[in-house]
C-alpha cells in the first residue's frame with residue numbers, strides 16, 4: 365500500500381536526525397522503501413533496507429518527486445545551486461529548515477517552485493510529533509493538500525496562516541522536545557541531589573512525565589487545573605509549586621528560553637536572506 369495513497373518518488377536531501385525520524389515513520393506506515401532515495405554525503409549506509417543512497421544529487425530528478433530538504437539551514441547555499449537546475453513543475457519541495465522562509469527558498473531554488481515549509485519535531489518517529497505547515501498562494505493548492513496527507517501519519521499537523529509566526533512555533537514545537545527532555549533530567553537530578561539513587565530517579569521521573577503527559581492530553585481540563593488537583597490542601601505539592609511560581613519566575617524563565625530560541629530563528633532568517 366502506498367503511504368496515504370501517494371505514489372510519488374521521494375527524494376530526501378540530507379537525512380540526519382530530523383529527516384531520518386520522518387522517514388522512519390513513513391516507512392513504518394507503508395511507504396515503499398524502493399520509492400525513496402536519500403542524498404547524503406555523510407552517510408555510509410542507507411537509513412533503511414531498500415532505500416537508495418547517493419552521495420550527491422543525480423543528473424536528473426523524477427518529474428513527480430516529493431523532495432524533502434533535510435539539510436541544515438547553513439548548507440542551503442551549497443545545495444541550492446546544484447538542485448535548482450534539476451527542478452521541474454509537478455514536484456513538491458518540503459523544507460524542514462529552521463529559519464528559512466518560503467521566499468528565501470524560492471530565491472534560492474527558483475520562483476516557480478512549489479514549496480511547502482514544515483516544522484516537524486523528533487516524536488514524529490512514533491507518530492506523536494507535531495508538524496506545523498505553511499505554504500503561500502504561489503504553491504499549487506492541490507500539492508499542499510497532498511503534502512498535508514503525506515504528513516498525517518507523523519502526528520498533529522497544523523497549518524499556519526502567518527509565516528511570521530514560524531520561528532515562534534519552531535521554538536515551541538521543533539525545539540520543544542529538547543526543553544521537555546531537559547525538564548525530565550532536572551526532575552531526576554533534583555531527586556538524586558536530595559538522596560535518591562540516580563538510575564531510580566531517572567526511571568521514576570521518566571514514568572511520571574509520561575503518565576502526566578498522557579493524562580493532560582485526555583483529561584479535558586487545562587494543565588493548571590490538573591496541577592491544582594494534585595496539590596492536596598495543606599499537602600506537599602503546593603509547597604513545591606510555590607517554589608516554581610514565586611514571583612512568576614518559572615513562567616518568566618520559560619518565556620526567556622523561548623525568546624532566545626525564537627530570536628535565533630530570526631537571526632538564521634536574516635543570515636539566509638543575506639545570502
Ligand SMILES: NC(=O)C1=CN([C@@H]2O[C@H](COP(=O)(O)OP(=O)(O)OC[C@H]3O[C@@H](n4cnc5c(N)ncnc54)[C@H](OP(=O)(O)O)[C@@H]3O)[C@@H](O)[C@H]2O)C=CC1
Pocket residue numbers: 377378379380381382383403404405406407434435436437439442443460461462483484485486538539
Ligand atoms: N533536530 C531536530 O529536532 C529538528 C531539526 N529541524 C531541521 O532539520 C534540519 C536538519 O537538522 P538535523 O536533522 O538536526 O541535522 P543533521 O545534521 O542530523 O542532519 C543533516 C544531514 O544533512 C547532511 N548533509 C550535509 N550537507 C549535505 C549536502 N550538501 N547534501 C545532502 N546532505 C547533506 C548531513 O551530513 P553531515 O552530518 O555529514 O554533515 C546530515 O546527515 C535543519 O534544517 C533543522 O533546522 C527541524 C525540526 C527539528
Ligand SMILES: O=C(O)[C@@H]1CCC=N1
Pocket residue numbers: 462534538539
Ligand atoms: O535547533 C534547531 O535549530 C532545530 C530546529 C528545531 C529543532 N532543532
